[in-house]
Amino acid sequence: MRSISEAIAELAFAIYLIFEKGGADMMAMLFAQRVILGKCEFEDVPAKLKAQVADILINECGLPELVPEEWGGTKGKDE
Numbered sequence: 001m002r003s004i005s006e007a008i009a010e011l012a013f014a015i016y017l018i019f020e021k022g023g024a025d026m027m028a029m030l031f032a033q034r035v036i037l038g039k040c041e042f043e044d045v046p047a048k049l050k051a052q053v054a055d056i057l058i059n060e061c062g063l064p065e066l067v068p069e070e071w072g073g074t075k076g077k078d079e
Helices: 004-019 023-037 047-060
Strands: none
Touching: 023 047
């Protein structure tokens, strides 16, 4: 059985690997995909990833309607 300190060390290492060498890009792509599939809303995206996710949704996917105006999209313009 693992101790709490071992579990924390493993979690910290996993987080390091995720954000090292493009991990943030991968996380942004993951959240963009979740927004596209309707699994979450743009508002649910972590603050540090919102700019990247907005860029992906608008410029790579052509879906500005999923991004609020304050992030460069068109969501909420006609509401």
